[in-house]
Amino acid sequence: MDVPSPHARFLGDTLPRIRQDARVAGVALTGSIAEGDPDVYADVDLVLVVDDDAYDAVLRQRLALIGSWTSLVTGFTGEHVGEPRLIIALVGPPLLHVDVKFVRVSDFGTRTSDPEILWDRDGRLARALAEQPPAAAPLDLQWIEDRFWVWVHYGATKLGRGELFETIGFLAYLRETVLGPLAARRVGAAPRGVRRLETIAPEEARELRATLCGDDRRAAGRALLAAVDLYRRWSDPGDPTIERRRHAEELAVDYLHEIIARDC
Known part of the structure; x- marks a missing residue:
């Protein structure tokens, strides 16, 4: 060792x-x-x-x-x-x-x-x-889908209020809870937040950079949209076993676009 x-x-x-x-x-x-x-x-x-x-x-x-x-x-x-x-x-x-x-x-x-x-x-x-063999719990894609669009609306409200530090922290939460685990899953690695993504999933890590931003409202809006885009692409959109919350997705993303369009 x-x-x-x-x-x-x-x-x-x-x-x-x-x-x-x-x-x-x-x-x-x-x-x-x-x-x-x-x-x-x-x-x-x-x-x-x-x-x-x-x-x-x-x-x-x-x-x-x-x-x-x-x-x-x-x-x-x-x-x-x-x-x-x-x-x-x-x-x-x-x-x-x-x-x-x-x-x-x-x-x-x-x-x-x-x-x-x-x-x-x-x-x-x-x-x-x-x-007793080890038993790693699989990433629960339905658990994420049931929550993700509520989280998107939440992030949009923070952006709309001008709470940029809250928005930046929220984006970190999405990377840790959703996008990082999905990125690891794509390369067959254990989902552990964003740990070592730069090494185990370098292509996905590069794409995740789009979800980073400073304390700038427009940049934060772009980062939220990037998080939505990555989730849509990485969450097995064609998996028939996952019940997609399409109505919630449509309303939450429309709301996010409305917030981003303000003062622009």
Whole structure:
């Protein structure tokens, strides 16, 4: 496993300390390091697998435990990304971003991809992976279609009000939630927002540049129209399994054009 030297030093120093806690059944690694594509800017994504009967107690002590294993600068829980089991931390110096997810042994097998097991106290981690294959949830195109035209109307209202920072932020949301995942899907990659699109989907990434803008009303309008165009082309328009919200699309896009035409 090819690991940048700061990350390797962190793992070499920290793993022996984690192993001293008898409640921890094992440690696994996910993310770009486990996938074999790390660089010096990569996070360290750890999964701490804890005995079921000790899990609640360990969860209450997470920050203190991490501070006993490494030089913790600061950390917080991951509710904002929908993962309350996660601690997002900076350690060091030198500063290193480390994500530590605490899971029960009984939950370890439930996963979207296979992690790299770094240490397995009694073989339970390996058995869990062998007994249950990974199951990545597919991108839900119907979920997106049901929402997209409401979002387009929302962005148009922000543009019409002159809230350009809101409009710029909204465009970023569309790239993260809709266009980035669709771009990744087009090249057979896992949909993960806009992460590494420049590398995994360079043609789509170039097209996404049309959705960027500064604090200029006309440029923001063009970027919104570009987002609509990309969605229409990238969302499998001929897929008969997707119920298209044509009436909502027509009304929302007409409204967007009306807003753009004002003061022009």
